[in-house]
Amino acid sequence: MEIEFQRVGKKYESGQEALSQVSFHLQQGEMAFLTGHSGAGKSTLMKLMMMIERQTSGQILVDGVDLRTLSRRAIPHHRRRVGVVFQNHQLLLDRSVFHNVALPLLVSGADSQQIAKRVRAALDKVGLLDKEKYNPMALSGGEQQRVGIARAVVNKPQLLLADEPTGNLDPKLSAEIMNLFQEFNRVGVTVLVASHDLALVARMRHRVLTLNQGRMVNDGGFG
Amino acid sequence: MVQKPNQRGATRESIKATKHNWPTRTSFSPSKYFRQHQTTLTESFMRLVNYPLASVMTIMVIAIALSLPGGLYVLLKNVQSVTDQWEQQSVITLYLFPNLEDTQALALSHRLSAQADVASVEYISKEEGLRYFERSSGYEQIMSSLPENPLPIVLRVIPKQAVDITTLSSLQALRDQLAAQKEVDYAELDAQWLQRLANILSFGQRFVYALSVLLVVAVLLIVGNTIRMAVESRRDEVLVMKLVGATDAYIRRPFLYMGFWFGVLGGFFASLCILVLSWWVSAPAERLIDLYQSGFQLQTFNADEIVLCLTISAFVGVFGAWIAVNRHITTIELQ
Numbered sequence: 001m002e003i004e005f006q007r008v009g010k011k012y013e014s015g016q017e018a019l020s021q022v023s024f025h026l027q028q029g030e031m032a033f034l035t036g037h038s039g040a041g042k043s044t045l046m047k048l049m050m051m052i053e054r055q056t057s058g059q060i061l062v063d064g065v066d067l068r069t070l071s072r073r074a075i076p077h078h079r080r081r082v083g084v085v086f087q088n089h090q091l092l093l094d095r096s097v098f099h100n101v102a103l104p105l106l107v108s109g110a111d112s113q114q115i116a117k118r119v120r121a122a123l124d125k126v127g128l129l130d131k132e133k134y135n136p137m138a139l140s141g142g143e144q145q146r147v148g149i150a151r152a153v154v155n156k157p158q159l160l161l162a163d164e165p166t167g168n169l170d171p172k173l174s175a176e177i178m179n180l181f182q183e184f185n186r187v188g189v190t191v192l193v194a195s196h197d198l199a200l201v202a203r204m205r206h207r208v209l210t211l212n213q214g215r216m217v218n219d220g221g222f223g
Numbered sequence: 224m225v226q227k228p229n230q231r232g233a234t235r236e237s238i239k240a241t242k243h244n245w246p247t248r249t250s251f252s253p254s255k256y257f258r259q260h261q262t263t264l265t266e267s268f269m270r271l272v273n274y275p276l277a278s279v280m281t282i283m284v285i286a287i288a289l290s291l292p293g294g295l296y297v298l299l300k301n302v303q304s305v306t307d308q309w310e311q312q313s314v315i316t317l318y319l320f321p322n323l324e325d326t327q328a329l330a331l332s333h334r335l336s337a338q339a340d341v342a343s344v345e346y347i348s349k350e351e352g353l354r355y356f357e358r359s360s361g362y363e364q365i366m367s368s369l370p371e372n373p374l375p376i377v378l379r380v381i382p383k384q385a386v387d388i389t390t391l392s393s394l395q396a397l398r399d400q401l402a403a404q405k406e407v408d409y410a411e412l413d414a415q416w417l418q419r420l421a422n423i424l425s426f427g428q429r430f431v432y433a434l435s436v437l438l439v440v441a442v443l444l445i446v447g448n449t450i451r452m453a454v455e456s457r458r459d460e461v462l463v464m465k466l467v468g469a470t471d472a473y474i475r476r477p478f479l480y481m482g483f484w485f486g487v488l489g490g491f492f493a494s495l496c497i498l499v500l501s502w503w504v505s506a507p508a509e510r511l512i513d514l515y516q517s518g519f520q521l522q523t524f525n526a527d528e529i530v531l532c533l534t535i536s537a538f539v540g541v542f543g544a545w546i547a548v549n550r551h552i553t554t555i556e557l558q
Contacts, residue, residue: 080468104467
């Protein structure tokens with residue numbers, strides 16, 4: 001999936017300006033990091049891509065299509081093409097790991113055979129195949145995060161967004177998670193990871209976008 | 224990022240080119256659609272089973288609310304079937320104008336007996352009337368002291384139809400028609416008690432209808448409130464579903480099915496209540512009826528009425544859920 005921001009601004013009703021004049025272009029199959037202090041607008045930028053929020057100025061083009069032209073009814077279909085991983089894992093505790101990962105497939109109406117196959121493939125990729133029957137609560141923080149990643153990729157999205165995916169994990173686990181993202185990127189998925197862990201980001205040697213108070217202050221380098 | 228005018232220009236052109244290829248909807252597949260519905264139907268039922276106490280309470284409140292108008296309806300149906308069987312010879316008494324000649328009265332009598340809906344006409348002259356009056360009332364002295372006979376000529380018209388609850392209105396029409404004859408001073412249909420009964424029954428009917436509407440609204444509110452709480456308790460799930468691309472219809476569906484189950488099960492237990500109640504009252508009721516007449520069968524909810532009860536309650540359940548879900552699902556948004 002190809003993403004292009006053109007002078008995008010987001011001003012909340014409270015008057016707070018979360019993003020202003022943000023422009024960048026993420027090519028199909030590219031991997032990049034998004035850094036900046038907390039409150040710099042990283043989450044807002046991701047929410048705009050998910051159409052959780054709408055920009056107040058500028059254009060966001062996804063595969064060449066202006067997101068503003070999409071109706072409310074089109075939003076779910078847009079979201080099915082995007083996988084998201086959040087710091088708070090947003091796993092449902094009333095069902096097993098398997099059923100958590102199956103959710104995006106259920107929502108898009110896959111049949112049960114397809115669901116079983118794809119869920120196990122996704123769990124295999126994150127190394128949790130043996131934990132499919134567990135309740136997410138019984139897993140460690142790192143394992144929960146990997147369940148979240150499995151859920152984000154189970155639908156074979158064209159874009160993977162991760163907002164602070166290593167937020168409360170130790171460095172070793174963080175590196176493992178980052179390697180996972182890199183693997184997905186290698187098979188052609190466009191990946192954007194928001195993180196304030198500058199040391200880790202620098203080690204990954206990918207393009208880095210830096211936000212400061214809602215403005216894009218750095219694009220390129222390795223942090 | 225370094226500005227690249229050429230590339231940006233190219234992208235803009237590609238907007239136009241690709242705009243209509245955007246897959247805003249997945250293609251519709253009937254098998255997928257029915258599979259989803261079937262899954263949701265069973266899952267929403269299992270959800271009720273998993274919270275037995277709360278579910279049973281809601282279902283019982285609905286059942287009680289529905290069995291009240293249902294029971295009254297059965298009662299009314301029985302009263303109606305009893306009164307339908309009561310009939311009597313109907314008589315319309317015509318009091319003619321006092322100054323009318325005998326010949327004119329006789330002509331009217333002949334004319335009326337030729338009418339299709341009239342069985343016979345009995346002619347009571349002034350003299351016959353006076354004799355009858357003297358015999359029956361005990362006012363002989365007063366009557367004989369009068370200078371002349373004050374009684375008018377009377378025609379007793381016997382209609383072909385016997386009077387009962389179903390023929391009352393057509394007999395009333397006949398009476399009105401007879402009253403409109405120029406010779407007739409006053410016409411009276413001897414069915415006052417039946418008229419009163421008809422009025423009481425139609426009052427009862429309206430009472431049951433009004434009560435039904437009120438209680439159906441109550442069921443709507445009960446289901447709505449239960450579904451509202453269900454949506455609230457599944458807030459996290461709704462949010463995650465929205466995040467992974469669930470349509471509003473998909474999110475709404477399990478709650479609508481939940482309303483459906485509440486409605487159907489409430490209707491089922493309401494029907495059961497009515498059947499048990501009518502069985503319970505049947506013995507004394509039949510003994511009571513035997514005192515007056517035989518050949519009457521106590522009626523209860525029949526199959527058609529059970530189906531109707533279930534249909535109405537299922538519809539009310541889904542509708543109540545629909546209102547609640549639409550109001551609450553839009554308030555749960557990702558942020």
